[in-house]
Amino acid sequence: MSAALYHRSLLESIVIYTVLGVAVLLAIFPFLYMLSLSLQSDADLFSGVPVIIPSQLQFSNYIDIWERAPFARFVLNSFIIAGGITALHLIFDPLIGYVFAKMQFPGKGAMFAAVLSTLMLPFFIRMIPLYILTAEMGWLNTYQGLIMPFAMSAYGIFLMRQFILPIPDELIEAARIDGAGELRIFFTVILPQIRPALATLGLLTFVFQFNEFLWPLIVVSTTEMRPITTGLTLFNQEFFTAWNLTATGGVLLFLPSFVLFLFTQRYFIRSVMMSGMK
Amino acid sequence: MLSLNNWRTRQALIAYGLLLPAIAYFATYFFYPIVVELWASFYRGAPLIGEARFAGFDNYVQAITDERVRRALWITLVYAVGTTACTLVVALGLAAILAGPVRANNMIRAIIFFPYIISFVIVALMWKSLLDPYTGILNSILFMFGLEGQNWLGTPQTALPTMIAITVWKDVGYAMLIYVAAIQGVPQTLYEAASLDGATRRQAFFSITLPLLAPTTLFLAVISMISHLQDLSAPYLLTNGGPANATRLFSLHVYEAAFVELNIGYASALSFLMFIVILAITFIQFRFLGRKVSYA
Structure with a gap:
C-alpha cells in the first residue's frame, strides 16, 4: 500500500x-x-x-561430540549427497527446460504434461517401490542410491523453461546458421543468459536436499553412510544423550544452512518470492 | 522443401535424444513406482521381495475397516488442516503488516522466514528441549508466573496441538513471503479508487486485497495440504506417534507396516489410499477456492 x-x-x-x-x-x-x-x-x-x-x-x-559418533563423516556425506543432487539439477533441469522451450518435435505438449504430472506423485506415495527398486539395484547404503531418485525435478524443469522462453529465437537461429549444434547452443547461448535463475535453482535445491530425512532413514543402515540428519537422530536414539550434547549436534547441522542463508539472504528471499508466483 | 523436412526430422531426433535422460528418470522414479505399487496393493504378503498371493481388494477392505487406520486418517486430517489454516492466517496477518512501510523490514522478513529452510531434525530437537517436562525452559517460565507446566508432547490432549504449533512455527515464514509478494502486486489504483470512495483501510483490505489474494491462498493451501498429509518427519521425530497413539499419523502407520512389519502388499494399499485422499482433497480445494479466484 x-x-x-x-x-x-x-x-x-x-x-x-x-x-x-x-x-x-x-x-x-x-x-x-x-x-x-x-x-x-x-x-x-x-x-x-x-x-x-x-x-x-x-x-x-x-570436541566430545566428534568422539561419540563419526560426525565428520556425517557432514561429509551430507555435502556429497546434497552437492551431487544439486549438480545434476543444474545440468538436467535447464537442458530439459531448453528442449521444451525452444525445440520443435512431435509429442512435445504431451511429454511436457507428463513431466508436470509428476508433481502430483508425492514422494511418500512412491516410497515403498522406490526402496525395493533401490535394493534390487544393489544401491542401498550407496551415494548413488541416495542421489539418483532426486536427480531432476519437474518443478526445476518448469522454472528453467519459464526463464528460457523469453530468450529471443534470433539468437538461437544465428548460432544454428553458424553451424552450432544444440548442445553447443545450450552451453554457449542459453546458459549464460539464465545465470541468476541457475543460482536460484542451485541454492534452493541444495538447502532442501541438505535437510532430507526420510529417504536416508530408509535406504541407509550403516553408520558411515548416514548424512547428518539421520546420523544425529539415530545417535540420539541409540545412546541416551542429554540435551546439551544433542544441541551441539544440532548446531553442527544448522550451521551450513545458516551461513549459506546469511550470505545470500536478500537474494534467497527474492528467489522464494519469485518462485512462488505462477 | 525436402531439406526443411529433413531439418525438422533431425531436430526432432536431437530433441528426443536430449530428452532421453529425463524420460528414463521419470519413468524409473515416478511412473514405474506408482504402477508397481498399484499392482502390489492387490497382493497379500510381501510382493516384489518375497512370497505373496493375489488377494483382490482384501488389503483395501482391511484398511477401510481397521479402526486404527480410520483414526490415523482422522488425526492426519486434523493435523494437515489445522497446520494449513493456522499457517495461512498467521502468515497473512504478518504479510499485511510487512507489505507496508515498516522499519527493518528486510531483516524481520529474513528472521521469520529462516526456520523454513532448516531441517525438521533441528526443529524437533529445539522444541523437544524447550518443552522437556523436567529440564525445558517453557515449564520453568510458566512456573515463575505461578502457572502449572505440562508435558506438552507427552500428554494425549496437548500432543497434537503442540505438533501443529511447531509445524506452523516452521512453515509460517514461507507463506508470509509469498503473501507479501502477492499483496505488493495488487494494483495501487484500486486502493486509490477505494480511498476516494471513502473506504477505510480495513474495508480496503477485506474487500480488495483479500479477494485478490485468492489464487495465492489456493496455491499455499494446496502445497501445504499435500506436504502435511504425507508428513512423516513431524510425528517420527517429535512423538513417534505417542502418547497413546494421539499423534499416530497415517504416514507413520504406512512406514511401520512397510519397513518394520514388511507387510508390503498391505502397506502399498495404504499408500495408494493416501494418494487417492491427496488427489481428492486437492480437487476439492480447486473447486472450493478456485471458484473465488478472479483474474482482475
Whole structure:
C-alpha cells in the first residue's frame, strides 16, 4: 500500500511493532536456546532452574561430540549427497527446460504434461517401490542410491523453461546458421543468459536436499553412510544423550544452512518470492 | 522443401535424444513406482521381495475397516488442516503488516522466514528441549508466573496441538513471503479508487486485497495440504506417534507396516489410499477456492 494512503496513529504503530517484536522473538528464541544448551555443562542442565546464559561456556561439548559418533563423516556425506543432487539439477533441469522451450518435435505438449504430472506423485506415495527398486539395484547404503531418485525435478524443469522462453529465437537461429549444434547452443547461448535463475535453482535445491530425512532413514543402515540428519537422530536414539550434547549436534547441522542463508539472504528471499508466483 | 523436412526430422531426433535422460528418470522414479505399487496393493504378503498371493481388494477392505487406520486418517486430517489454516492466517496477518512501510523490514522478513529452510531434525530437537517436562525452559517460565507446566508432547490432549504449533512455527515464514509478494502486486489504483470512495483501510483490505489474494491462498493451501498429509518427519521425530497413539499419523502407520512389519502388499494399499485422499482433497480445494479466484 502506498505511503500516501498510509496514516498510522501512534497506537497502531505500537500494536504493529509489538506483533513484529513477538514474532521475531519467537522465531529466534529456539535457536538461541539451542546455542545456549550446546555450551552448557550437565550441572547447568540439571540445576532445576532455567539457564539461558551458561555459568561457564563448556566448549568441550564441541570436541566430545566428534568422539561419540563419526560426525565428520556425517557432514561429509551430507555435502556429497546434497552437492551431487544439486549438480545434476543444474545440468538436467535447464537442458530439459531448453528442449521444451525452444525445440520443435512431435509429442512435445504431451511429454511436457507428463513431466508436470509428476508433481502430483508425492514422494511418500512412491516410497515403498522406490526402496525395493533401490535394493534390487544393489544401491542401498550407496551415494548413488541416495542421489539418483532426486536427480531432476519437474518443478526445476518448469522454472528453467519459464526463464528460457523469453530468450529471443534470433539468437538461437544465428548460432544454428553458424553451424552450432544444440548442445553447443545450450552451453554457449542459453546458459549464460539464465545465470541468476541457475543460482536460484542451485541454492534452493541444495538447502532442501541438505535437510532430507526420510529417504536416508530408509535406504541407509550403516553408520558411515548416514548424512547428518539421520546420523544425529539415530545417535540420539541409540545412546541416551542429554540435551546439551544433542544441541551441539544440532548446531553442527544448522550451521551450513545458516551461513549459506546469511550470505545470500536478500537474494534467497527474492528467489522464494519469485518462485512462488505462477 | 525436402531439406526443411529433413531439418525438422533431425531436430526432432536431437530433441528426443536430449530428452532421453529425463524420460528414463521419470519413468524409473515416478511412473514405474506408482504402477508397481498399484499392482502390489492387490497382493497379500510381501510382493516384489518375497512370497505373496493375489488377494483382490482384501488389503483395501482391511484398511477401510481397521479402526486404527480410520483414526490415523482422522488425526492426519486434523493435523494437515489445522497446520494449513493456522499457517495461512498467521502468515497473512504478518504479510499485511510487512507489505507496508515498516522499519527493518528486510531483516524481520529474513528472521521469520529462516526456520523454513532448516531441517525438521533441528526443529524437533529445539522444541523437544524447550518443552522437556523436567529440564525445558517453557515449564520453568510458566512456573515463575505461578502457572502449572505440562508435558506438552507427552500428554494425549496437548500432543497434537503442540505438533501443529511447531509445524506452523516452521512453515509460517514461507507463506508470509509469498503473501507479501502477492499483496505488493495488487494494483495501487484500486486502493486509490477505494480511498476516494471513502473506504477505510480495513474495508480496503477485506474487500480488495483479500479477494485478490485468492489464487495465492489456493496455491499455499494446496502445497501445504499435500506436504502435511504425507508428513512423516513431524510425528517420527517429535512423538513417534505417542502418547497413546494421539499423534499416530497415517504416514507413520504406512512406514511401520512397510519397513518394520514388511507387510508390503498391505502397506502399498495404504499408500495408494493416501494418494487417492491427496488427489481428492486437492480437487476439492480447486473447486472450493478456485471458484473465488478472479483474474482482475
